Amino acid sequence: MEENEEVEKTPLTDTVVYICIIAGSAGLMYGYDTAVSGGVMMMKPFLKKFFPAILLKMIDNDMKQDQYCRFNSHRLTAFISSMFIAGLISSLLAGRVTSLIGRKLSLITSGILFLTGNGLEVFAQNLAMLIAGRLFVGFGVGFANQAAPVYITEMAPSKWRGTLNTAFQFFVCCGSVLASIINFGASHSNTNLGWRLALGYASLPATLLIIGAIFIPDTPSSLIQRDKLDEALTTLSRVRSTKAEAEAELKDLVSSTEAIKLNTQNPYLKILELRYRPQLILTVAIAGFQQLTGVGMVALYAPVVMRTIGMGTEESLLAAVVIGFVNLVSVLMSTCMVDKIGRRFLFIGGGIQIIFSQVFIACTLAIQSQIVIEGFPKNYGVVVLVLMCLISSAFGWSWGPLTWLVPSEILPIEVRAAGTGISVATNLLITFILAQLSMAMLCYMKFGLFLFYGATTLLMTMVIGVFLPETKGVPLESMESVWNEHWFWKWVLSS
Secondary structure: OHHHHHHHOOOOOHHHHHHHHHHHOHHHHHHHHHHHHHHHOOOHHHHHHHOHHHHHHHHOOOOOOOHHHOOOOHHHHHHHHHHHHHHHHHHHHHHHHHHHHOHHHHHHHHHHHHHHHHHHHHOOOOHHHHHHHHHHHHHHHHHHHHHHHHHHHHHOOHHHHHHHHHHHHHHHHHHHHHHHHHHHHHHOOOOOOHHHHHHHOOHHHHHHHHHHHHOOOOOHHHHHHOOOHHHHHHHHHHHOOOHHHHHHHHHHHHHHHHHHHHOOOOHHHHOOOHHHHHHHHHHHHHHHHHHOOOHHHHHOOHHHHHHHOOOOHHHHHHHHHHHHHHHHHHHHHHHHHHHHHOHHHHHHHHHHHHHHHHHHHHHHHHHOOOOHHHOOOHHHHHHHHHHHHHHHHHHHHOHHHHHHHHHHHHOOHHHHHHHHHHHHHHHHHHHHHHHHHHHHHHHHHOOHHHHHHHHHHHHHHHHHHHHOOOOOOOOHHHOHHHHHHOHHHHHHHHO
């Protein structure tokens, strides 16, 4: 107990804040690319070049046309979803690669892959080249989403781990807001190259990550796993306030990894053992449930949804900017709350707010379902926008940052890289499926789609309430005790 109290007193140094911000900037790539693609789908020059049939539907004022089905095209959604399937594959590879080459080089690799894909996107002359670019971008995202949260978790003092880990989600939101603003500006440009410029700006966060990652050290845990004890001590001396602290933490990390290094079993097989069952189940559940909040309709397709219910193209893009700013502010709120009131409260509170918002969106659309072919009234559009902002807000201070934080802190070091790889892969798999099917689901389910997301959010909130123990302030090396004290997992582990 005294040891844990001493660890919690570890002060936060400027150096650890700086290097965690650099690692967290990997989220800038992800957030920007996710948001910019949804906005580009609204730009007529882009649709004319790659999806002319969708453009014809947009300009067709035939009142008999079902507004909900206007963007129902598997070729169009493949533009969005292809990035996620590539990210799924690379995140599984990244778990192994990160263990071999370290977290730092994995971050640099992610930036290089992303830049390659972005170049193909910007200069795409046909749909095949455009999708190829999306695949390379996805490879970069998979590496970034696996390495960045692990890097921050292993660098941060226990007391500040939650706060610093929200840096990743904060940068995701910053990227989303920047993309929404650039989309809005590009839609007003007098050139047919606006969509290329909007996509091209994604190269800036990738370049920032590559350059920044060159100047940060690898994590002590990663260095110790690769028998680089002197470098590990040097790194700890940089990120802890005193040398005595650094030496004490090094001793703890070395002792916790000595037994692990004797076991040469594949970590992807090892994580299937009974002793890791609680961590694996919750890691997969949290990663998968995150997208079942319906956040994809907000983060990926917000302009499309607003356009579907009757807003103009410019109004739809502006609505995406508003939603992005709301999400950004809510992530800042999470930064202040996560290490004070804990993970469980944020998960459950955010879930309740999302359920409320999804149900009321469904009710609002249902009320107007009989007159949708005559045009969706603007005042109802404002109501939908407000409710989407509530979803964005709840996601920003709960399921958004916590999905990256909790798996990376509950997984023991010997399976952390593999476990976070599985977590990211699960998240990207669900995202891919929903991104590919969302427009078809909206077409056929209409307002029922939002009731579906409300039901899934209710289920996952109940799962978190029953099965997730609180991990606030628990040192990584002491995390095992959390499971041994939980009423359900204690029974599972003893059976």
